[in-house]
Amino acid sequence: MSTRNAVLVAALLALASSTAVAAEGPNLGQPITEKEVGAWDINAMPDGTGLPPGSGTSAQGAPIYAQKCAACHGEGGKGASAGALVGNPPITGIESPKTIANFWGYSTTVFDFIRRAMPWISPRTLTNDEVYAITAYILAENKLIGPNDVMNAQTLPKVKMPNADNFIIRFPDRI
């Protein structure tokens, strides 16, 4: 074997052993399929990814809202012990309340937060249809959709939120 070949072989051996070391991590995670993660996967993304099947309208949402939400958020979303869900005051500074209509950038956030966290005392007890219906009710009361618009995985991400373009990424170089 020439010296040059010996160096090459040594280099290849070193490469092989370093690869082996990399593969020798603890490897204690159990493989899981996305389908198996499914029950936990409740992220509804701005582009609609993750929105489940189902649908609802404001008319369907109104009685569900009255029963499940009004105790904290007030009749008609006017606010009570928890914040108002309806209302569009202008944002003029740090004392302006951030409402869905005047502040939130994405309609999907409304669905996502209701599905994951509401009602506060019994989260994740609403069906997807109920979440779509309450979402439709809140958006319609805020005049962000029409009174008869159906909210589902296709229509909801298309709802344009008025304040969507008023955000500044604070430190872009960290993204």
Add this chain to the structure above:
Amino acid sequence: MSISKRHNDSLQPVAGNGLLDRRALLGRGVVFAGAVSAGSAGSMIGAAAEPLVDGPWSNEVGAVIPPYQVASRFEKHVVRTVDNPDNVPRNSRARTPHHLLQGIITPNGLHFTICHGGVPDIDPEKHRLVIHGLVKRPLVFTLDALARYPMVSRIGFVECGGNSAPLFSNEPIQANVQALHGLASCSEWTGVLLSTLLEETGIDPKAKWFIAEGADSPRLHRSVPMKKAMDDAMVALYQNGERIQPGQGYPMRLWLPGYEGNMNVKYLRRITLTEQPAMSYYESRTYSQVLPDGKAYRFYFLQEVKSFIANPSPGLTLKEPGYYEISGVAYSGTGRVTRVMVSADGGKSWGDAALQEPVLPRAFTRFRMPWRWNGGPAVLQSRAWDEGGNMQPTRAEIIAHRGQTSKPPSVLAFPSQHFNGITSWAVDTKGEVKHVYA
């Protein structure tokens, strides 16, 4: 003599209203002696001592040693303040009593906590962490499995993005350092780097973000850039040597050194790699900061360079003129604190404080400043710099950019977030300390 020369140097005032050279801290006993012999202002010798006597505790057998020690019964006042003791449907917070603590490590039971749906009671045997989405191999981990991975320990702070929010008030709210700045704490965190786990799942190159989600009642979730995942994000299992506290995310939390507290997702159970951020409630609504022109900051992430004096501070009355040590904490999400200056005359003159080792990146740094209070009015301030070249701003500078309230809000309110300006404590001639704007 070189030592006596140092006595004299260390007695030199370095800034107005009694601030002394930080080198005085190198040998305090020597300084006292020097001060007396030099006839400096203020009596350094107290009234004649009482004869020494034994307390009854010294003449009887002590108590049984408990399996888990808690603080002395004489320290019952050293507690967090809780703002939702009845756990009614809203957020709950507990604030760290900085004015009663020293050093840089927050005791576990006094670490600040914010929970958005109460503190969950998680069985660690049944808890799972799943990593999925834009990975090559989705994996689920038990706590036992994670505990077998290579671990690292790092000391660092966690600070709520809303800490110090009362300083957005147009008038100084009379509250103590715990109420104003108590939503920041510092611990040694031990766990597995997220990058270690991602080596095993593999990363789809399309992944730009990961979404971390907790197993708490509201399934709190936040989006974090993959940059942070590969840099220093940790799945933390231990806090100051013991398993992390229920209020800190037991049995595991995400720890993102230097980043807004709410992003450090507690009760971590799911990490999803994605191309886009989730625009979750907390990132797109709560932790976005409105600006005076109606626009708003999003994805602030960074807890910027900051310091505050914890001692003296409101509630800690100075009993008599004389020598005191001013001390507090400084920290920066950018890296190490490089300098802290202290003023006793409301910012007219400044002297360098001593930075106590260790000075660690993204951790509390304890600063100390010797001070001889002459009994007159004083306004104490601290100002920090970090290794990124960032200087802690004045309150006026922050307000000019971010706005302030038109009337004082509740001390528990959060008019905005990410306030890292200078705090001012006024000492009056009675030695009482008040929060002021200066």
